[in-house]
Amino acid sequence: MHAQLNILKLAAAAAALSFAAGASAQNAPIKIGFMLPYSGTYASLGSMIEDGFKLFVAEQGGKLAGRELQYFKVDDESEPSKATDNVNKLIKRDQVDVLVGTVHSGVALSMAKVAKDTGTLLIIPNAGADAITGPMCAKNIFRSSFSNWQPAYAMGKVAGERRHKKAMTITWNYAAGTESAKGFKDGFEKGGGKVTQDLLLPFPQVEFQALLTQIAAQKPDAVYAFFAGAGAVKFVKDYVAAGLNKTIPLYGPGFLTDGTLEAQGAAAQGIVTTLHYADNLNTPRDNAFRLAFAKAYKTNADVYAVQGYDAAQMLSAGLKAAGGNIKAMDKIVAGISTMTVDSPRGKFKLSKAHNPVQDMYLRVAKGNLNEYKGIAVKALPDPGVGCKM
Numbered sequence: 001m002h003a004q005l006n007i008l009k010l011a012a013a014a015a016a017l018s019f020a021a022g023a024s025a026q027n028a029p030i031k032i033g034f035m036l037p038y039s040g041t042y043a044s045l046g047s048m049i050e051d052g053f054k055l056f057v058a059e060q061g062g063k064l065a066g067r068e069l070q071y072f073k074v075d076d077e078s079e080p081s082k083a084t085d086n087v088n089k090l091i092k093r094d095q096v097d098v099l100v101g102t103v104h105s106g107v108a109l110s111m112a113k114v115a116k117d118t119g120t121l122l123i124i125p126n127a128g129a130d131a132i133t134g135p136m137c138a139k140n141i142f143r144s145s146f147s148n149w150q151p152a153y154a155m156g157k158v159a160g161e162r163r164h165k166k167a168m169t170i171t172w173n174y175a176a177g178t179e180s181a182k183g184f185k186d187g188f189e190k191g192g193g194k195v196t197q198d199l200l201l202p203f204p205q206v207e208f209q210a211l212l213t214q215i216a217a218q219k220p221d222a223v224y225a226f227f228a229g230a231g232a233v234k235f236v237k238d239y240v241a242a243g244l245n246k247t248i249p250l251y252g253p254g255f256l257t258d259g260t261l262e263a264q265g266a267a268a269q270g271i272v273t274t275l276h277y278a279d280n281l282n283t284p285r286d287n288a289f290r291l292a293f294a295k296a297y298k299t300n301a302d303v304y305a306v307q308g309y310d311a312a313q314m315l316s317a318g319l320k321a322a323g324g325n326i327k328a329m330d331k332i333v334a335g336i337s338t339m340t341v342d343s344p345r346g347k348f349k350l351s352k353a354h355n356p357v358q359d360m361y362l363r364v365a366k367g368n369l370n371e372y373k374g375i376a377v378k379a380l381p382d383p384g385v386g387c388k389m
């Protein structure tokens with residue numbers, strides 16, 4: 001009898017202990033690992049993403065689904081050869097619950113592989129690598145941004161509608177560049193145009209002169225360029241300095257002029273691009289976001305800030321669906337997969353492969369704004385070829 005009582009007491013104590021452990025796991029902050037470029041040609045993109053993410057969190061009173069957050073940061077330097085080590089620093093050393101990153105497609109491909117192997121929740125706030133929401137898709141991997149194909153296809157379609165016949169593409173030789181050029185070609189050739197040559201240089205080189213000379217010699221009707229960040233600033237200025245803009249219109253996905261107009265100055269004026277964001281959408285949702293962002297950071301929001309903000313919204317919805325329990329992966333996945341993201345860009349849902357299905361806007365650079373000119377393609381899904389979940 002006495003022994004039985006002791007066993008009961010023991011069981012009660014054990015239950016209380018395990019309840020306390022569960023409660024403390026619920027009270028401990030959720031660990032967020034930012035793996036972003038904080039140096040190099042994409043440095044400004046990385047900080048805009050982080051700022052956007054933190055703005056959404058601040059708007060929720062500093063918590064998501066009632067949970068405190070703790071941040072860990074790694075500068076990935078947009079360097080694919082260091083990517084696996086860098087992501088493991090966050091997962092193994094810092095033991096983060098969630099990965100948020102990155103900008104560069106080559107780095108993101110390695111992140112996605114580790115996330116898939118370890119089952120860690122990964123929200124990609126930029127990198128467009130088509131494979132991540134294609135053959136590499138996974139239930140715990142989401143994108144708040146775009147696939148490289150999406151804005152590129154829209155630009156190709158518009159260039160075709162403008163009755164250009166022959167185009168050349170120019171970009172960095174890595175996944176984002178080559179997939180962007182391919183997306184443009186898909187859209188352009190569907191409309192009867194022809195891409196006559198793809199020019200490439202290694203990332204993140206900015207010695208464009210020899211390639212600009214080739215463009216001048218071949219005289220295509222249009223040029224399509226994928227560059228971003230500091231590289232985009234230099235390319236647009238060099239294109240104008242070479243006098244090419246006088247005879248050969250320059251097009252690109254909106255990254256060519258997003259977050260860069262101040263630095264590009266006169267050289268960027270009038271450049272036509274396509275993207276899932278523009279600076280004067282003039283919706284109540286976007287106006288409120290831009291005002292809050294400008295107040296918090298003393299600078300204008302750009303597409304990268306929007307993607308960071310939406311990554312936080314997606315995490316928030318997933319956590320809410322799981323009652324704040326970051327370990328309840330199935331509930332988190334279900335919550336994010338079925339949500340409507342109330343983005344400053346406009347509301348969107350995710351495809352089966354977890355990529356935004358979104359409008360592609362036509363924009364023209366004027367002053368410091370990429371002005372909205374209309375919808376180039378409505379609710380464009382990425383084809384998501386090869387995704388089996």
Ligand code: PHB
Pocket residue numbers: 042103104105106126127128129148176227228229255
């Ligand atoms: C990418 O590497 O996927 C990438 C980088 C910068 C951008 C867009 C895409 O602005």
